[in-house]
Amino acid sequence: TxxxxxxxxxxxxxxxxxxxxxxxxxxxxxxxxAGCSALTGGGDGSAGSQSTPSGSGASHTVEPGEHDEYYGFWSGGHSGELRVIGIPSMRELTRIPVFNTDCASGYGFTDGTQEMLEEGGGYSWGDNHHPNLSETDGDYDGEYLYVNDKANGRIARVNLTYFETDAITDVPNMQAIHGCCVLSPDTKYVLGNGEFRVPLPNDGTDAKNPDNYTSLFVAVDPESMETQWQVKVDGNLDIVDTGKEGRWAISSAYNSEEATDIQGMTKDDRDNVKAFDIPAIEQAVENGNYEEVNGIPVVDGTQGSSLNQGDRPIVKYIPTPKSPHCVEVGPNGDYAFVAGKLSPTVTMIDLNALADSSDPEDVVAGRPRVGLGPLHTTFDGNGHAYTSLFIDSQAVKWDIEAAVEAEEGSEDPIIEKQDVHYNPGHIQALEAMTTDPDGEWLVSLNKLSKDRFLPVGPIMPDNDQLIHIGQGEEEMELVADHPAYPEPHDCVFAHKDKIDAKKVYDKDDYEETYITEEDSGVERTGENSVHVKMTTKRSEFGLPDFTVQEGDEVKLSTTNIEGVQDIIHGVAIPEHDINYAVAPQDTREVTFTADDPGVYWIYCTYFCSALHLEMRSRMIVEPA
Ligand code: CUK
Ligand code: CUA
Known part of the structure; x- marks a missing residue:
């Protein structure tokens, strides 16, 4: 049957x-x-469709020479990078390497970036899922973007002045930081959910006893990027978002059974969403109510903990239908929307009722039945929620207040469903995570593209679909398909006026020594070490050649003395695994050992001028 x-x-x-x-x-x-290998369905038309294109004629064309109105920041999943995509054109503007290395920019090869990756754990990849823009007064301030590494329990920061990663924190005690957000409204912390339960400390002691495993919630300082404190909870944490007043962080969670296999993890009908009371946690830390593990204060937020018994528990456990996926807080901060995943509902948690209610069920404000496989919800700022339905392969638009009025499980609040292609994860509308979303466009990040593009071999692209939503009064209209290399999970959009990207480096922002043409030269710094300094400009390096001895450790510093935007020079040294970009007014350094005597033509890898090919230098390594 x-x-x-x-x-x-x-x-x-x-x-x-x-x-x-x-x-x-x-x-x-x-x-x-659920992670089994069954073929995924739900996009072959059999899932049903209630929507037809409205034919409003919304255009996402951005004419040649014109700019997009929004920046979109896409996580790159296990590629480790971020991608910057213009909205509404969906044109890819650039990529920002974060947890990966990148040969076009030299990220991971130059001294500073290599050290950062090394100190950030020394892994060659990461799995970034949730990009978050820094906020001031609940709005994006254009300073930083923070993103998690699900694989290795890390959080990275990207500087949005230069669009480059400037810090990576390898958070102690945690595996798989999955959920990641900033504490609204003023980015007091970057918060992360440790999804995998591991022993604390995870040192191999009693490793086979899952009763000793635990999931942690972490707060990282957004400036110093240092880990501040952690909270131990029951069950596995998944996704996190915060209210708008700086008090509550809401985490979806599953596996209240604390099992280690899928049957066990999905046995019970209920899981507990966690509401972290941030000031109460800070108070517990201040009072010394913690255990220090690997240098980090770990506060006990499990259900049995004494910190959860009094008037003001540090973590509230709110029962929801089992194994929910995401939680997003709506723009006015009234509700957190917990998508049911296995349940066809979204559970709305009333954040205003959280502080005073003693019965956790009292904080459930609504539970509309939205369709099969709800994963994520986004907002247009005009009273509508849009939820992605993984199984139905649809975006469902519904009325938030109608869902509060309606009975639990009612479909009455549903306004419209739009087919997407296929199997969506995250769904994001413009500036949806601020207190004042912009509506107009929504992107559905679909996991499978199936038949939507020319076949390119078995590893197919995702399909990010652009949907016009207007201000919520019109019907949704599917406007564009956009193939994405594996594998974006989430994205975030900021109006272009909120980001102030510099076109030329300001050398005052960097501590590296700026090199002038007069500085170019070779300085012996030790018996077996030299410091080579040279400038770059169109179309020559500051040194036509330089000589080092076999076995020398060579520190090569290059400054691009160009003051003009867009004139990048590359520094490639054949057979030494070295190539990096130097942007105008920037200095980059690389250190390597000159092991093999010979002549090596250093050349410029960025096509910088008509004489780009002639832009050369020579490294001569003399035999010892
Ligand atoms: S996510 Cu990380 S499994 Cu739904 Cu935010 Cu894709
Ligand atoms: Cu400098 Cu090509």
């Missing part, structure tokens, strides 16, 4: 009669949510 099929593929998902038509699709698709 259908029931039997469902119970195999969908542990505990309860479906009403009218969902059975979709059950075959659901069983396959949910399998992939």
């Amino acid at each position: 259908a029931d039997d099929d469902l119970s195999l593929g969908l542990p505990g998902l309860s479906l009403g009669r009218r969902d059975f038509m979709k059950a075959g699709v659901a069983a396959g698709a949910m399998g992939s949510v």
Whole structure:
């Protein structure tokens, strides 16, 4: 029977009669949510469609020479990088290497960036999921972007003046920082959810006893990027967002069973969303109510903890249908929206009721039934929520206040459904994480593209789809498909006026020694070390050649003395695994050992002028 099929593929998902038509699709698709290898369905047209293009003729064309109105910052998943994409054109403007190395820019090869990656854990990859823009007064201030590394428990910061990663924190005690957000309204902390439960400390002691495993919630200082404190909880943490007043951080969570396999993790009907009371946690830390593990104060926020018994528990546990996925807080900060994943509902948590309610059920303000596989919710600022439906392959638009009025499980608040192609994860509308979203455009980050593009071999691109939503009064209209290299998870959009990207480096912002043409030369700094300094400009290096001895440790410093934007020079040394970019007024350094005697033509890798090919220098390594 259908029931039997469902119970195999969908542990505990309860479906009403009218969902059975979709059950075959659901069983396959949910399998992939749950991590099994079943083929994913739900995009072949069988999932049903209520929407037709409205034909409003919304255009996302940005004419040649014109600029996009918004910056979009896309996480690159396990590629480790971020991508910057213009909205509404969906043109890729640049990439920002974060947890990866990048040969076009030299990120991970130059001394500063190599050290940063080394001190940030020394891994050659990361899995970034959730980019977050720094906020002042609940609005993006254009200073920084913070992003998590799900794989290695790290948080990185990107400087939005230069669009480059400037800090990576390898957070102690945590594996898999998944959820990541800033504490609104003023970015007091960068917050992270440790998704995997591990022993504390994770040193191999009693490693086979899952009762000793724990998930942690962490606060990192946004300026120093140092880990401030952690909170231990029951169950696995997933995604996190904060209210707008600096008090509550809401984390979705699953596996209240604390099992280590899928059957165990999905056994019970309920999981607990966690509401972290940030000032109460700070107070506990101040009072010394913590255990220090690997130098970090770890506060006990488990259900049995004494810190959770009094008038003001540091963590409130709010029961929700099992295994929810995301939580997003709406623009006015009234509700947190917890997407059901296995449940076809979104649970709305009333943040204003959190402080005073003693019964956790009292804080549930609404629970509309939105469709199958709800994962993420976004907002247009005009009273509408838009939820991605992984299994149904749809974006569903619904009315927030109508959902509060309606009975639990009601479909009445639903306004419209738009098919997407296929199986969406995150969904984001313009400036949706601020207190004043801009509406107009929404992007659905679809995991599968299937038939939407020319076949390019078995590893297919994702499909990020641009949907026009206007101010919420019009019907949704699908406007563009955009293939994405694996694998974006989330994105965030800021109006172009909020970002002030410099076109030329300001050397005062950097401590490196600026090199002038007169400085160019070779200085012996030790018996086996030299410091080579040279400038770059069109179309020559400051030194036509330089000589070092076999075995020398060579520190090569280069300053691009150009003052003109867009004139980048590259410094490539064949057979030494060295190439990096130097932008106008910037200085970059690289240190290597000259092991092999010979002549090496150093050349410029950025096409900088008509004489770009002639832009050369020679490194001569004399035999010892
Ligand atoms: S996410 Cu990280 S599994 Cu839904 Cu925010 Cu993709
Ligand atoms: Cu400098 Cu090409």
